Amino acid sequence: MLSRILSDTSLNYNRADTIIRKKQGLFKRIFNAKNDTLVSRSTAEQLNVKQMDAVYRNVEHVVTQNEKIFQRNLHHLRGKFLSLHQKERQxxxxxxxxxxxxxxxxxxxxxxxxxxxxxxQEQDLAVHKENAGRLERQLIAALCIMLLMIVFILFYQYNAAKYERKLQAEKEYAARVAEEKTSVLASVSHEVRAPINSLMGIIDILKKDGGKPTINREYLDSVAHEIAVINTSVNDILSLSKLEVGALAVKNEYFGPKRLLEDIVGMYVYQAKKKGIALEQEVNIDQRTEIYSSPFRLKQIVSNLVSNAIKYTQRGTVKLSAFIEGSGESATLIVKVKDTGIGIKPEHQKHIFRQYYMADNKLRSTGFGLGLYISKLLSEQLHGDISLVSTPRVGSTFTLTIPITDMREDTVRRKPYTLADLPKDLRLVLIDDNRINILYLKHYFKDFPNVYTFDSGESALKFMQSTSIDVVITDVLMPDINGWDVLKEARQNDRLKTAMIIAFTSDTMHVESVHNTDAGMAFDGVITKPLDEQQLVSLILSKMSRNIPTAAAGTPPAV
Incomplete structure (x- = not known):
């Protein structure tokens, strides 16, 4: 606009001059002909003053307008800037x-x-700890197993060596037993034949002295001793096989150990006197005390111990001592048999209770190695034990310990029973196939009027079927009808149901056999041969006081 105003208010003068330049070469002139002449033009501009004022005013107006517009635009831009700045801040x-x-x-x-x-990490650590603990336990278990295996191997090696030594000892023992088989059989023969020969000699002496009114007491003691030797030897042989398999039952009852032990000592007084040694006893047990055990087994054991002590003692003493240790359920019967004999060497003591074992063959005179072995088995049947303390050339002490299951005090009986304690009207039947035993029983009950003897079970049963009987004493082993048959028939007979049936035998094995002890088929008692007065009377009175009534009138004729 300003340019337009200025152009309207100015007067322009144009002037042109021509300038000829110096000629150049031909070719330059041919190709650059315009450069030969130069025209100089100049323009002169002349302004109008009035128009210049208008122009200035217009310019000021324009400037003012532009300033206003600039201010507005600047204000607008400032607002926009502030807005943008605010938005930028937001x-x-x-x-x-x-x-x-x-x-x-x-x-x-x-x-x-x-x-x-x-x-x-914690889980990994926990798993790591658990695995470490498990590994530790496994390692400990492995170490323990290794230690146990080592201990087991050592134990196995020790036991193997021990069993090897034991097998070697058993082999040597078996060889020794095999070598001594002949001598054992000879000893058995000697143990039976020697007493029989002695008895035959005494009988011959009695025959020659038949005219004399009295019999020498020493003869009778010798007979009793030799019979006891035969009886012990036969009982040992017959009882051995059944004891080893436990076929012999133990029959327990109340009995006084003091009297039993004193009786055992009395049985061997003659044997000790014959050898010139002293037989002493010290039984510190009350006479009224009774224990619950097996008197028969106890008698067998102590008899063997006393007999061996006398047998192997050449001079000095043999002493039996006994006492009860403890009280109540922990009470124990202790029996000691001490001698001043040859003693037993230490290497023989561990074998002394073995079958057929002899500590020293050179020193033994009789026996065949069964007494102590059987005594050991019998003590085990009574849940007891036998121990040994011995010094060579000084003596030996055998100690028997038997636990007492029950004990009581007998306040009624103060003295031993005798046949006089039985009622005189007692009706007895005696059955035995041995005529000597019949004569012996007749003589034994000679003061009783109602005693009937039979040498066979058949004749006895026929008699009892029509007669009331109080007591039947029968042998067990008899031909045809034996003692068990008599017992069975008596139990089935109403007349004899209340009668007391007592077995009279020299071998209790047959009475104690398991297959003969059925319910209702057991004997009321068992007595051994020879007859023991105290045992018989005590048995009959105890049964009569319970359930055996005395029969009524009617006395049949004697047979």
Whole structure:
């Protein structure tokens, strides 16, 4: 616009001059001909003053308008700038919040990741610890197993060596027993034949002295001793096989150990006197005390111990001592047999209770190695034991210990029973196939009017079917009808159901056999041969006081 106003108010003068330039070469002139002449033009402009004022005013107006427009635009731009600045601030704040949220999110993610990592590490650590503990336990278990295996191997080697030595000892023992088989049989023959020959000699002496009114007491003691030797030898041989398999039952009852032990000592007084040694006793047990055990087994054991002590003692003493240790359920009967004999060497003591074992063959005169072996088995039947303390050339002490299951005090009986304690009207039937035993029983009960003797079970049963009987004493082993048959028939007969049936035998094995002890088929008592007065009377009175009534009138004729 300003250019237009100025052009309208100015006067222009134009002037032109021509200038010839110096000629150049031909070719330059041919190709650049215009450069030969130059025209100089100049323009002069002359302005109008009035128009210049108008122009200035217009220019000021334009400038003013432009300034206003600039101010408006500047204000507008400033508002826009402030708005943009505000929006920029908001955007920055939004970005800050976004960045803050993003940072918080990243921190949370990091924390969660760290928590997951920590949990994983803790779990891994726990698993590691558990695996380490398990490994430790497994290692300990492995070490223990290894130690146990080592101990087991050592134990096995020790036991193998021990059993090898034991087998070697058993082999030597078996060889020794095999070598002594002939001598054992000779000893058995000697143990039976020697007493029989002695009895025959005494009988011959009695025949020659038949005219004399009295019999020498020493003869009778010798007979009793030799018979006891035969009886012991035969009982040992017959009882051995059944004892080893436990076929012999133990019959327990109340009895006084003091009287039993004193009777055993009395049985061997003659044997000790014959050898010139002293037989002493010290039984510190009350006469009224009764224990619950097997008197028969106890008598067998102590008899063997006393007999051996006398047999192997050449001079000095043999002493039997006994006492009860403890009280109640813990009470124990202790019996000691001490001698001043040859003693037993230490290497023989561990074998002394073995079958057929002899400590020293050169020193023994009789026996065949069964007494102590059987005594050991019998003591085990009574849940007891036998121990030995011995010194060579000084003596030996055998100690028998038997537990007492029950004990009582007998306040009624003060003295031993005799046949006079039985009622005179007692009706007895005596059955035995041996005529000597019949004569012996007749003589034994000569003061009783109602005693009937039979040498067979058949004749006795026929008699008892029509007669009331109080007591039947029968042998067990008899031909045709034996003692068990008599017992069975008596139990089935109403007349004889209340009668007392007593077995009279020299071998209790047959009475104690398991297959003969059925319910209702047991004897009321068992007495051994020879007859023991105290045992018989005590048995009859105890049964009569319970359930054996005395028969009524009617006395049949004697047979």
């Amino acid at each position: 955007l920055i704040q939004a970005n800050y919040r976004l960045l803050n949220d993003l940072k918080n999110g990243i921190d949370n993610l990091k924390e969660r990741e760290q928590s997951v990592v920590r949990n994983a």
